[in-house]
Amino acid sequence: MSGAESDVMVVAGILPLFYRIIPTAVDEGPAGTATRNYVARDSEGGRWFVKAYPAGTDLDAERQALELGQFARLGRIPVPVVRHTLDGDLIAAAGGMAVSVAAFVENAQTAEGGLSGDRWAAVGETVGRLHQTLARHPAGPPRRVPAREVCDVKRARQRLDRLLTLFAKRPPTLGFSAWARETAAQRRDALPAVAAMVKELPPSLTVQAVHGDLASPNLLLRGQQVAALIDFRPPGHRSPAWELGRIVLDPRTVLAEPQWPAGLAEAVAAYQAANPALPAEELLAVPRIAAGYLACSVYPLAEAVDDPAAVTPELEAYGRNRHAAMVELCERLTEAEEVLHDLLH
Structure with missing residues (x-):
């Protein structure tokens, strides 16, 4: 057996x-x-x-x-x-x-195919209600923290320096590992620009209990509606604006949907209607937080040295798409913020 x-x-x-x-x-x-x-x-x-x-x-x-x-x-x-x-x-x-x-959950599929159509508003509304509910969780009420705690550029530099040191000890020449080393070096060189981008965030941001791992595999859809949220993480305080951006600006969606700024606006409008407690200035910052989060992340670059066995062809493709989506978000950041500014003001 x-x-x-x-x-x-x-x-x-x-x-x-x-x-x-x-x-x-x-x-x-x-x-x-x-x-x-x-x-x-x-x-x-x-x-x-x-x-x-x-x-x-x-x-x-x-x-x-x-x-x-x-x-x-x-x-x-x-x-x-x-x-x-x-x-x-x-x-x-x-x-x-x-x-x-x-x-x-019957007759449902993950959101890994990306958001489009009425799914933008459906997801925004569900996440808004989720955050409104979790704000009452016994783990503690929402509070404010400095924006740098949400997009921690200093910590990102430490992680990238560690990763590049490991790559230097055993320099890769081919495949995903070589791409990961080159991309990590590019990310480190870009950190001053990322720090400048983060400085444009509100001085402080709300944190509260959130889902904790609201990525596309953990969002189940049935047609144009949300069928289920699965795989919560233990309660901890994170930015609800970060979590909203993480799911509605998932790399799969950003790369597959050229009109994602308009879709983002639909999601944010539905979120705000469901959870009016989150300040408009934080909703306006959703694309900037999402871009900063991806720019400061070492996933899945670090897998090339920390857990090579986990590097499957699917993870390689996702890693490259995740980086491409970060570049797309940064390049169209002004456009996305203008669309949200018109919505929220």
């Missing part, structure tokens, strides 16, 4: 023992970033999404993440219900495996 088959059998054993779910089939599901996922069908025809955590995972942190998602449901945010174990826990552990079980 292969390891994969053995894991399927462990999942099939956990479901009736801890959840009183009698599985008629258990299959491997869509791959997760750090988890193995399965889809189980029960005796009544329902389907369940089973997430298996690797050894060494901080299960208390994962419980907090699951609890945050269920808190968002209180605000009628489309988050799949998490099934509790028979003793009321959110995670079950047996046979060397720890899992959580949530309702399977």
